[in-house]
Amino acid sequence: MNAVVSVQGLSKQYGSHVALNNLNFEIPQGSVVGIIGPNGAGKTTALKAMLGLTSFSGSLQVLGRDPGKGRHRIMQDVCYISDVGVLPRWLKVADALSYVEGVHPRFSRPRALELLGSTKIKMNSQIKDLSKGMVTQLHLALVMSLDVSLLILDEPTLGLDIVYRKAFYDRLLADFVDETRSLVISTHQVEEIESLLTHLVFLNDGELVLASRIEEMKQRFITLQVAPDKLEQARQLEPIGEQQLLGRWHLIFDSVPPEELTTLGETRLTPIADLFVALVQLEKVND
Amino acid sequence: MIRTQMTTLLKREFWEHKTLMLYLPAVGSALFLISVVGLLLLTNAASSTEIIFEESVFEFGLDKLVALDNAERTLLLGQVYQLSSYPFLLMSLVVAVNYLLGSMFNERKDRSILFWKSMPVSDALTVVSKLVTGLLVVPMVYLIFCLIAQLLSLFVLTLVLISTDYPVWDILWQPINPISHAFSLLFYQLMQSLWGAPWFGYALLLSAWAKSSPVVWFVGIPVAVVILERVYSPYDGLIIFDWLWAHSLPLLAVSGEGFNLEWMLVEVTGLLQGIVAGMIFVGSAVWLRGKHNEI
Incomplete structure (x- = not known):
């Protein structure tokens, strides 16, 4: 194209x-x-x-x-x-x-x-x-x-x-x-x-944080809803962002195979706003 | 395409400035006509009226007019008729400068420049449309309203005179000669636009440049320059001041000879200098229109 x-x-x-x-x-x-x-x-x-x-x-x-x-x-x-x-x-x-x-x-x-x-x-x-x-x-x-x-x-x-x-x-x-x-x-x-x-x-x-096709983004960034007992195990896979919502943890992963995640909890698409916040915070940490 | 665009841009200027380009001159014409009728009602047209001004007595009246010989009558009526166009010519000038000063300032202030610039119209064409409006459309509109008001007044006077025995054609229409008057007014308006080119171009430039009140800059910068020249000038006399003053507005006051613009033919260098200065200002205005957006 x-x-x-x-x-x-x-x-x-x-x-x-x-x-x-x-x-x-x-x-x-x-x-x-x-x-x-x-x-x-x-x-x-x-x-x-x-x-x-x-x-x-x-x-x-x-x-x-x-x-x-x-x-x-x-x-x-x-x-x-x-x-x-x-x-x-x-x-x-x-x-x-x-x-x-x-x-x-x-x-x-x-x-x-x-x-x-x-x-x-x-x-x-x-x-x-x-x-x-x-x-x-x-x-x-x-x-x-x-x-x-x-x-x-x-x-x-x-x-x-x-x-x-x-x-x-x-x-x-x-x-x-x-x-x-x-x-x-x-x-x-x-x-x-x-x-x-x-x-x-x-x-x-003024910096480019991410430029991506939506399809690619959906495959690359996956949100895992994880129960508290598996939280530490999930953190081993190095999530790029974490959020606690109504007592449950939502972890965002970059390029982690979905098979590895499904054993730890429920996976779902990452909302764009959550991904943005995670990536911006990640950049701040790396700076 | 450029011609259609130009026509559309000129219409757009008219839509935005209907008050300046239609209602105001129409009110001017109406006031003019009302004053003429009022004067006729207050004075008795058929006999003389005395006006005492600083111990001099002026007598006006048709009997006096009839008593004059042809040459004197033509001179007197011609002058009165010309004088009666001055309010329109001055209005035209004030409106043109005011229009030019706002032409690119207002669109930046109300942010509509972002809409105008989202259309495939070049900055040069936009600026030229504003220049044409200020230097051609406005003077022509005021000229037309002036001529209409004057002609209607002549008709009113004719109606009054028809009831008397005076020869209307000989004492009114022939000495005034409205057609030749219309042409001299047209010539005057065109020459005013050319002679005032540096000031008009300067107004346009300020309108594209100023971040606040262009009119303050319009007056302020020349005053500052002239003061600096006065204080620091290494030469005798004031060259910049003289030049600015000579090109200043209105033309009527510059020449001191009213509509007699023959002197301009002698002043070709001055005229050309002004046009070149005006073109430089307009060119800079085009450049700034491209660079500046909302304030």
């Missing part, structure tokens, strides 16, 4: 602050990638670099182009939603459609009207009169009416209530994702996108 985005040695510094430190990863075509990390991990900076919205050092290719040379060319094939509320408040919904139609060669008005038809958004409303959730619906409708091959979402559901968040991701999954189009989502609330993802990129303090 071709890489839609290829990142090699990507670094970015603001003064003495290192925002990104030598990142390397690839985003294959048709994938849904979650860029996961706490606030300040460098997620937005990495996405902005891909979009040509900030300078960087290292090598970066987006759909075979260098985003450092001409943001507007990249934007024909890539679209971007940053966190909610960047649509200008004075713009009318109908004018927003006319604007995108006028500047983007790959916009389909019928599609936008169809998408908006399923919402309560009125064409003659001004954006400042819409609720936060409706603004996001509008932005998503505009973006999904563009025939682009890469969609980048930076914390797209920040500050939205749960109903809108769920509807947002349902819509994306139903209408955007296919084998030719790729999706990159950054978030610090990983639970809500966990079921969508095919790939993971963990960032912490």
